[in-house]
Amino acid sequence: MTQHRSVCALDCPDACSLLLTVEDGRVTRLEGNPEHPVTKGFACVKTYQYPKRQHHPDRLLYPMRRVSKKGEGKFERTSWEEALSVIAEKTKAIVDAFGGEAILPYSYAGTMGLIERDYPYTFFRALGASELTFGTICASTGGAGWEAVYGPQKLATPPEDIKHANLILLWGINSLRSNSHLTPFLKEARKNGAYIIHIDPYRNETSQFADEHWQIKPCTDAALALAMGKVILDAGLEDSEYLKAYASGFEEYKQACQEWTLERAAAYCGLDAERIREVSLKFAKETSFIRIGYGMSRNEGGGNATKAIVLLPALTGAWQQKGGGAMLSTSGAFPLNFGRYSGLDLKKQVRRINMNQLASALELKENPVKALFVFNSNPAAVAPDSSRIRQGLKRDDLFTVVLEHFQTDTADYADYLLPATTFLEHPDLYTAYGHYFLQWAEPVVSPAGECKANSWVFQQLAKRLKLKNNVFDWSAEDIAKDLLNSDHPFMQGISFESLKKDGFVKLNLPEAFRPYSKGSNFDDRKIRFAPAPRQLEFKEEPNTEYPLRLISPPGSHIINTSMGNIDSLLKAAGGEPQVIIHPNDAAKYGIKDGERHTISSQQGSILRKIWVSDATKEGTATALGQWWPKLSPDGKSLNDLTSERLTDLGEGSTFGNIVVRVS
Ligand code: SF4
Secondary structure: OOOOEOOOOOOOOOOEEEEEEEEEOOEEEEOOOOOOOOOOOOOOOOOHHHHHHOOOOOOOOOOOOOOOOOOOOOOOOOOHHHHHHHHHHHHHHHHHHHHHHHHEEEOOOOOOOOOHOHHHHHHHHHHHOEEOOOOOOOHHHHHHHHHHOOOOOOOOOOOOHHHHHEEEEEEEEOHHHOHHHHHHHHHHHHOOOOEEEEEOEEOOOOHHHHHHEEEOOOOOHHHHHHHHHHHHHHHOOOOHHHHHHHHOOOHHHHHHHHOOOOHHHHHHHHOHHHHHHHHHHHHHHEEEEEEEEEEHHOOHHHHHHHHHHOOOOOOOOOOHHHOOOEEOOOHHHHOHHHHHHHOOOHHOOOEEEHHHHHHOOOOOOOOOEEEEEEEOHHHHHHHOOOHHHHHHHHOOOEEHHHHHHHOOHHHHHHHEEEEEEOOOOEEEEEEOOOEEEEEEEEEOOOOOOOEEHHHHHHHHHHHOOOOOOOOHHOHHHHHHHHHOOOOOOOHOOOOOOHHHHOEEEEOOOOOOOOOOOOOOOOOOOOOOOOOOOOOOOOOOOOOOOOOOOEEEOOOOOOOOOOHHOOHHHHHHOOOOOOOEOHHHHHHHHOOOOOEEEEEEOOOOEEEEEEEEEOOOOOEEEEEOOOHHHHHOOOOOOHHOOOOOEOOOOOEEEOOOEEEEHHH
């Protein structure tokens, strides 16, 4: 029996340091590393089940070639040699006939390890393939909102400092599930007297943990934040000195706030006016911290809403206080040498395709996509308007390669299905977006069957296609060393050798790290209050035909599709996907708890079990977690309901925008 250190590779801000027990080549136990200052010795309900996923009988073990119609998912085993030769030949033929842009890589955060997530792009950039806009399906709007205010490179209050905050707003995030390692810091803050408010249309475990829950109407967050700004301004509680030094466009912001009287905002958001007033005043007077989630940014006005919220700590000067400020992401703090290993240095101007519009991309008549490489993602389940995506994947003239751990819904359409290693089977380097630790993980067990790392697959293809770039000869350690080769002060004293020995290291941040206490990351240090955020009118609003707004926060056990086939988690999540409807809506539409009903939007219809509960706001349907379509009662994805419409900033997805009817 041996014990090994690793890093959780799931798409989660916590990037936990893990301890794995291995017996006879099998992982038998997974724990959080007690020595890691943020992990603090615990993992989470999903990842405790990872050993089951690692040794799951359905793991893909060999390269496979399709022998049925696309979508039917029948394959036969082949060799790596045959698979790589055919893929290389097809790729070359497509590039020669249609140009590099006919190739589309589609990937996201199936692993957060930098090497296995981003290194394959060197291959695609060397080919001149089409690129994905922003490379994120769900975070670009929140990021764009933040960066419109504070400039490039997102920073945040260090989680270790939150214990010094007196008022904490958990805004649009089920942090106990989606950022569970913030909880010990929240508890410490509470022990020191902090008051915690959860702002979310869906009452969940974070609401129960908080001292107070504001069940806000979805998509009204900008109105609430602007009304809070008005209360603070009317009381003269803004930090004039800080604003004089670091604000630009402040007059425009003041005017935008004036439109949102307490009464108007309370009625619009479905909240109590007097409570908004009291909390706004407390927010300005005390050390206040906001943990803002990405969920509330996935709608037509999400960029404006993010801006309105993240301007509040600038208005009150909270960034100057230890524990004050906000957190969306810490990702901008990692000053790594991202150019070479991902091929970004090649700087080719190519066609960009928004990954939220894959359905349309697969229908392009001009410059059509002829080859699709999917890795670290499952677009047939997770991308908007997924029934149209599944239609596109059926195209006979589309060559599809999928690198996967399991035969997902997307994999059913592959021409070649290649077995990928898990994060326990390959080395990788990890940043984080909920703390400031860099981490390195060695493999813990040997690859199952003939599984190979993504990096190996694309190096092999690069060789067969005779692509010239030294990077294709690099080992994982070479790539990591190049990534860490930065003279930024945050990287001082950090070497690959020390990281390899210790497993994790905190960035060399200044002793008292208070981001934005001396203004923004823009060259002029000014925080942009203009263009002032607005509560936008949405094109898609509840109406007589589609009266309910559908949101899809993480469930308690099923969050995204990565762990979506683990029986124990599916069972704990209720055995099938569920949608919560408020009792008043249930009465109005004649729906009983536990029945299955058709949920329809303009894009399509799905069948789901209904849970009648006031855990959801009246007028809101709350779908819990993203289930595999093939494990859902009707074989359909929740994203059969969503559309390719984009947000106001960052061209992000509008997953939280959809209006539906239940019938
Ligand atoms: S909390 Fe997040 S990082 Fe930690 S084990 Fe769970 S999914 Fe992984």
